[in-house]
Amino acid sequence: MRTVHAADLLRLTADDPPRAGLAVVVAGDRVEAIVPTDELPGAYPGMRVRRWAGTLGPALVHDGPLPPAPTPRERVHALFRLGVAAVVEEHVADPALRAAAARNDVAVLPGVRPPALVTGGRADLAVFGPDGACLATVVAGRLVHRRA
Template sequence: MQTLHAADLLIAVPGTAPVPGGAVVVDGDTVAALGPYEELTAAYPRARVRRWPGVLTPGLVQRRAAALLTRAYHPDPREHAELGERPLTGDRLAALEMDDTRWSGSVRRGLQQMLRHGTTAVAGAFDSLLLSTAVARSGLRVLPVATPGEPDLDPLRGVAALADAVASPLTVGGRADLAVFDVPDEAALLERGAGTCVATVLAGRLVHRRR
């Protein structure tokens, strides 16, 4: 079934002119069309329509994914009252009693948190069986070049332009990896960060939707 994702502003290729009232048609795991909402609804009248607030962009790449999964603990919701919701690193991580079961849960939750921040690709080497299996099951694309630094769930932290944070532009025939952020434009997105994500589509599948 084809799905038409529409937003207030479409930035299909960062660095080029955005499309006000733009939309993306997804067919399976592929981008079938890009352009103004009115044109695409006329061309694809049977497509299911999902309307989102804000800016629709290509999916982001998390270049510190390995650090987020191996040097940070992502608390279970049942631990939020005690540990909080943010990843624990450094001395706070060292104070926890970690075993394989606890690490496995943390990795799974860390990947889920990445999806909630518009991430559709991760960079780095995932050498352990635990990491490689979890990343493969998530469906996230794996890119080879990581960025050193402290773990941070926001792929936009410290970048100068959206083009520096996307895995690849949205193109007709390309993989349907996209994200939507509840902000008015790219400048606001860079200022407020990927925590504004309201939807993430991974290979055509809606894997995150803010309720």
């Protein structure tokens, strides 16, 4: 299923200045396109559009121990509340934690890499509010966290 994620502002990388008027088209677990929002009705009629208040950009890579929680699943879900979609493998060495990450499509990376939104890349997105709090996290095209 294809979904459009549109926000007030969009960053293609963590260091990219935020830009208005862009949206991310997601097909399955991939970024299909990054398009001007004013082209959405004609180019993508009838597509589900998720509109977010805040700044949309690439989900984060977590380089450190996962947040403490009673179960591996809850530790992974704590990452989603931070806007994280990838972890460095040394921090998920425990088999139960590694399995929880895999079940939730969290990317396990050999080292830190700068996150970026690119056409054809994995659809790992996060929306952050003006206060820096994560409002929503999309991992491999699937909405896994939405702040209430």
